[in-house]
Amino acid sequence: xxxxxxxxxxxxxxxxxxxxxxxxxxxxxxxxxxxxxxxxxxxxxxxxxxxxxxxxxxxxxxxxxxxxxxxxxxxxxxxxxxxxxxxxxxxxxxxxxxxxxxxxxxxxxx
Amino acid sequence: xxxxxxxxxxxxxxxxxxxxxxxxxxxxxxxxxxxxxxxxxxxxxxxxxxxxxxxxxxxxxxxxxxxxxxxxxxxxxxxxxxxxxxxxxxxxxxxxxxxxxxxxxxxxxxxxx
Numbered sequence: 001x002x003x004x005x006x007x008x009x010x011x012x013x014x015x016x017x018x019x020x021x022x023x024x025x026x027x028x029x030x031x032x033x034x035x036x037x038x039x040x041x042x043x044x045x046x047x048x049x050x051x052x053x054x055x056x057x058x059x060x061x062x063x064x065x066x067x068x069x070x071x072x073x074x075x076x077x078x079x080x081x082x083x084x085x086x087x088x089x090x091x092x093x094x095x096x097x098x099x100x101x102x103x104x105x106x107x108x109x110x
Numbered sequence: 111x112x113x114x115x116x117x118x119x120x121x122x123x124x125x126x127x128x129x130x131x132x133x134x135x136x137x138x139x140x141x142x143x144x145x146x147x148x149x150x151x152x153x154x155x156x157x158x159x160x161x162x163x164x165x166x167x168x169x170x171x172x173x174x175x176x177x178x179x180x181x182x183x184x185x186x187x188x189x190x191x192x193x194x195x196x197x198x199x200x201x202x203x204x205x206x207x208x209x210x211x212x213x214x215x216x217x218x219x220x221x222x223x
Contacts, residue, residue, distance in 0.1 A: 040217070042200050090153075098155070103152050
């Protein structure tokens, strides 16, 4: 089983601060996705990164895929209360089945 | 266009009871998935169906069965529920097995006493 470990597991910061969430594995993935999940809802895709070293930006969110395609990071600049949620990374392996990370629960305090 | 729908939203079962979780998608997707979500463990794949008429085991299939009734519907059955199956269950669909977006339903919260 390919394992994806996210850190930190919980993060609570003030509005306006910056933060980084990490997603690490010993396995290589063909692509990696980041999802955000609100309470009582299913995860919603934010981004897919495919190439080692790839960087994608989504407004204040910056996603990076590691050069070896084993890890990824999500950086949020000037966090806002609307960023609050559970962030999940997911690596695509054999037959593009997804292996999900353990999740990071982010709380932005106004 | 409702996307992915799941029923029921909540369910309480006694140990040994059976039930079927229903999932339907109206996006004409080929691939459908069942996951369970437990605290600190992310989502784990139970079963998936790459196309109508096919089903395959995922990471945690024991205690579950599935049926791909048609292209739209993919059901998950618990034949004899156990407390270890208390979880939130998500159905998802994707147009194919590639890197396209996987769309999730709102989930079914199941408590087994």
